[in-house]
Amino acid sequence: MVNSKTPYSPGIQPERPLIEPISFKPHHPAATGFRPRLKRQSVLTLLLLAVCGCLAWFLFSAKAVYIKTTPEHADIDVSGILQLKLADRLLLLRGIYELQISAAGYSPLVTLLTVDEPRNQAFSYELARLPGHLRVATPGVEGAEIFIDGIARGTTPALIRDIPYGEHQLLIRSERYIPYEAILMVEGLDREQAQAISLAQAWAEVNFASRPAGADVFVDEELLGQTPLRAGILKGQHNVRLKLNGYKPWQDHLTIVPSQTLDLTDIALEPADAVVYLVSNPPSANTTVDGEYLGLTPLELAITPGQTSTIKLYKQGYLAASRKITAASGDQLRMDVRLEPELVQVLFNISPPDAELFVDGSPSGAGPVTLSLPAREHQIVVRRAGYLDYNTRITPPSGVTQQLNIQLKTEAQAKLEQIKPVITTHAGQTLKLFRPDSFSMGASRREPGRRPNESLRNVAFKRAFYLGLHEVTNEQYRLMNPTYTSGELEGVSLNGDQLPVARVTWEQAAQYCNWLSRQESLPHFYLEEGGSITGIDPQSTGYRLPTEAEWEWAARAGNDHQLLKFPWGQAMPPTEKSGNFADQTAANLLGKILNNYNDGYLASAPVGSFPIGNNGLYDMGGNVAEWVNDYYGIMPGGNTVETDPLGPINGEFRVIKGSSWAHGTITELRLSYRDYGDKQRDDAGFRIARYLE
Structure with missing residues (x-):
């Protein structure tokens, strides 16, 4: 082993220790085998660490969900195991949950709760109250x-x-x-x-008592019982009637207030009147009892018992009748009264005398005749073949002889009387009726200013006609064509409402006549096809332009004097203010003018500005020249008489009659002057006419 006391120096190899061998004795496991075992403390530690790790992961991943409910005490149940309640919040992982909310007295709510990413989420739910x-x-x-x-x-x-x-x-x-x-x-x-709930009564107690007792009590004609009676009657207005045989009915009008008792306990019944059933011949006679008017017969009369009453009857055409009657209480009587006619003398003077007279539908002779008729209304009819019936109603006055003069009329006479001498159109024009006979139109070759187209012609008229007193104005023309304008000339307006319409073609004038006929449901005089005039209907009584013959007759004839040459008389120059012609004011505008004449107008003047002319017409000379119905043609003269001439049946131009504000020569100012054209002119307009029948 290493000696820890031996110092160690780098670069010097230490002495190696001496390793001594030892004896080795291997361990032999028991025969049961070897099973390694962990200590219990280690296992618990591992488990605790795992739980803490899961809990840490859950706390880190879960979302805080706040669920607000109405009512607040509702029970909340969220599906799923992984959830944790902390105070008023639930910790839930992201996902979709089934949410159940319930509370006593409310309908339970089951819905899906979706938990999203945000850490803190809030939801609000309101339960519906149970009925x-x-x-x-x-x-x-x-x-x-x-x-x-x-x-x-x-x-x-x-x-x-x-x-x-x-x-x-x-x-x-x-x-x-x-x-x-x-x-x-x-x-x-x-x-x-x-x-x-305490309901308030809608009635009141009413106590009824009568003298004598036993009377039937009716409320609004419903029988409630007999007096004495206590009855509950509904609130409001009621008619109350007590009835007892032998006594007059008692009645009153009551106002019932809920809960307020009403006492009617001192009702004294009067003895019943006598009843008289009154009949007259003829019926419908006015009746009075003791001066009080009670109506027309037949009548049921109530007569005061025990006293004398006077009954009087009156009817127009009959003498008054009077009767006296005394009856006892409860009597029921019938009285028949025949009225005597009150006769009045009526003298009928009838012409023709053989006409038959009918009075109230009955033949009563022929006139003259005197009849005695009741002083009442009568239907009078007088008839005779070839005459119209005469019908009238008369009421002869009492005590006076009446005279009735009756003149029967033929159909022609009656029709003639119904004809209006003057008519007014829908557009406001006034037309006058003329019944001309015959005259010679045109001019003699020796007449100064005459033109070759003015040959003398004999004309007869069989049909009466109406002719306009004035030329048609701009205002009247614009009733058909609201946008129409007559324009202006050298700064002078031709378009004033009361100025004569100008710059119209013959066809426009004819179309205006047809328009006016339509306004009054009259047949068209001019035949139209595709907006163009294609012909005329001579039998029509619709509005039209006057014929050339009618225009010239109206301007020149019709009076006891000879035919007029000029609008003002027989010779030049024109008298002062006799018409609107080419005067001094138009010298810079027109070529030929009337010297020493001033009418005050440079161009057209309002219609009717100058004195009335021949036959009560205005501006037949001057103002604007006028389109007439006829095609233009050179008419042959001679002794042949033309009846109601309408002019040539065709042609290129139409006739224009009369002078205008632009004319100032003897040729143009003459009433026989004939002009023609097919175009509009600054100084050309028209007036209207129509046949009577």
């Missing part, structure tokens, strides 16, 4: 109906189970009691609540 139970009683009243939230739940006394927690509307209802209503808070938790 509650309500025991309802109405002391002193059984069988009252119970309603919870409007649903019938039985009658008292009753235990109503399984009412959800919360507020509920409680209604208790019983006949003859005031309904009880309240908001009830049900606490749930499978607990029973008790409600004892």
Whole structure:
């Protein structure tokens, strides 16, 4: 072995010790074999270390989970073994657990709890309260109906189970009691609540007593019994009637207040009236008893017993009747009264005299005739072949002879009387009725200013027609076309509402006539196809443009004087303010003007600004020239008479009649002047016409 006392120096080899041999004796195990054993303390230590290691790992890996419940005292059960409760928290590993929460009075909750990564996690759960139970009683009243939230739940006394927690509307209802209503808070938790409800009575005691006793008592026509009587009557307004044979009914109107007793114990019944059933011939006679009006016959009258009453009857056309009657109490009598007619003389003067007269549907002779008629209303009819029936109603006055003059009319006469001399259109134009006969239109070759197209023509009219007093205005035209504008000329507006519409084509004027016809449900005069005028319907009574012959007749004829040459008379120059022509104010705008004439307007003027002209028409000369219905053509003269001429059946241009604000020569100012065109013009407009029939 090494001598510890021998010093050791580096680089010097120590002396090697002497190793002495010893004897070796091997150990032989017992025959039972060798089993190595650890000490018990070592095993326990290892186990403790393992447990501590697992616990340390669990504490390090687990999450602190806080579970809040409502109610707070609920029992919480989380599935799984590895969990540790520390104070109000559970230590759980990440994962999904089954969570069960329960509490007395609440519905248990079973759900999944997911524990995630965060170290601290919180969850909140609220248990639903179990329904509650309500025991309802109405002391002193059984069988009252119970309603919870409007649903019938039985009658008292009753235990109503399984009412959800919360507020509920409680209604208790019983006949003859005031309904009880309240908001009830049900606490749930499978607990029973008790409600004892005292219902307030909805009636009052009423005591009835009459002299004499034994009268039937009716409340709202329901028989309750006989006097003396004590009855419970519901609150509110009631009609009460007592009835006893031989006595007048007693009645009153009562207001019942709950619980307030009412005494009606001194009711004195009066002896019954006598009853008279009154019948008149004829019926429906006005009736009075002792001056009091009681109605129309037939009637049931109550007559005061033991005294004389006066009954009077009145009916128009009959003499008044009077009767006196005395009856005993309880008598039931019938009275029949025949009314005598009150006759009045009526003289009928009828023309023609052989016409037949009917009075109230009965033949009564032919006129003239005098009849005695009752002084009441009568239906009068007079008839004769070839004439319209005459119908009227008359009431001859009492004591006076009446004279009735009746003139029958033929259908033509009646129709003529119904024709309106003036009409107003939907757009506000006024048209006047004309019934012309015949005249010669055009001008003689010797007339100064005449043009070759103004040949003399003989014209006859068979159809009456209406013609507009004024030219159509911008305002009236815009009723059909709201965006239309007549524009302006050299800074002068042609577009004012009351100015005549201008710059319209003949077709636009014709389409306006058709539009106006539609507004009044009249047939179209102009035939349209695809938005274009394709022809005319001469039999139509719809609105149209006047024919050339109508226009010239209206402008020149129709009076006792000779045909007018100019709007103001027979010769040039125009009289002052006689129309809107080319005057001095338009010298810079127009070529030919009227010297020494000033109408005050550079271009068009509001319609009707100048004095009324021939036949009550305005602006037949001046203002704007006017489109008429006819195609333009050179018409041959001669002795042939044209009836209601409509012009050529076709052509390229349309006739324009009358002078305008742009005209100032003798040729243009004449009323026989004929112009034509197919385009719009600054100075061309139109007026409307229509046939009567």
